[in-house]
Amino acid sequence: MTAHSPEDESLGRLRQEIESIDRSLVLLLAARLHAARRALRVRVGQERRLTDRAQERRVLERSRRWAEELGLPPKFVEGLFRALIEEGKVHFQTSEGSSEPPVVTVLLEGPEGAPRPFGQDPRLQLLPVPPSG
Numbered sequence: 001m002t003a004h005s006p007e008d009e010s011l012g013r014l015r016q017e018i019e020s021i022d023r024s025l026v027l028l029l030a031a032r033l034h035a036a037r038r039a040l041r042v043r044v045g046q047e048r049r050l051t052d053r054a055q056e057r058r059v060l061e062r063s064r065r066w067a068e069e070l071g072l073p074p075k076f077v078e079g080l081f082r083a084l085i086e087e088g089k090v091h092f093q094t095s096e097g098s099s100e101p102p103v104v105t106v107l108l109e110g111p112e113g114a115p116r117p118f119g120q121d122p123r124l125q126l127l128p129v130p131p132s133g
Contacts, residue, residue, distance in 0.1 A: 029084075036088030037095060050092070056085055 044050060060078050067077035 032084060033088060033091045036084075037092045040088065040092040044092075050089055059085060 040050065043052060060081055063077050063081040064074040066072075067074040
């Protein structure tokens with residue numbers, strides 16, 4: 001993201017930026033739920049259990065650490081990750097029969113406008129969005 005001077009800022013432009021970020025968040029959530037479903041499928045197949053408390057603790061500790069590094073409220077971020085963990089389980093149980101993975105394209109502005117790969121899955125891509133305006 002680029003820094004904008006107060007003169008460059010307009011409410012409409014800021015709302016467009018927020019909408020773009022919100023869309024990216026939703027697309028990332030879809031990608032995360034899909035990855036969690038695949039991981040749960042493997043774990044249930046190998047260990048015959050849906051919940052791995054040790055892994056959940058690692059995810060929550062990691063999320064708190066990231067929040068602190070970025071100056072975000074750790075409890076807020078941990079709450080989001082707790083919700084993601086629980087929704088991943090629900091998503092796994094309700095979509096067990098579906099085999100069609102989502103196609104997710106995450107649109108973010110890159111530092112120099114160059115596309116960047118997102119993970120190893122070719123269906124998941126991180127593409128730059130040109131600045132609006």
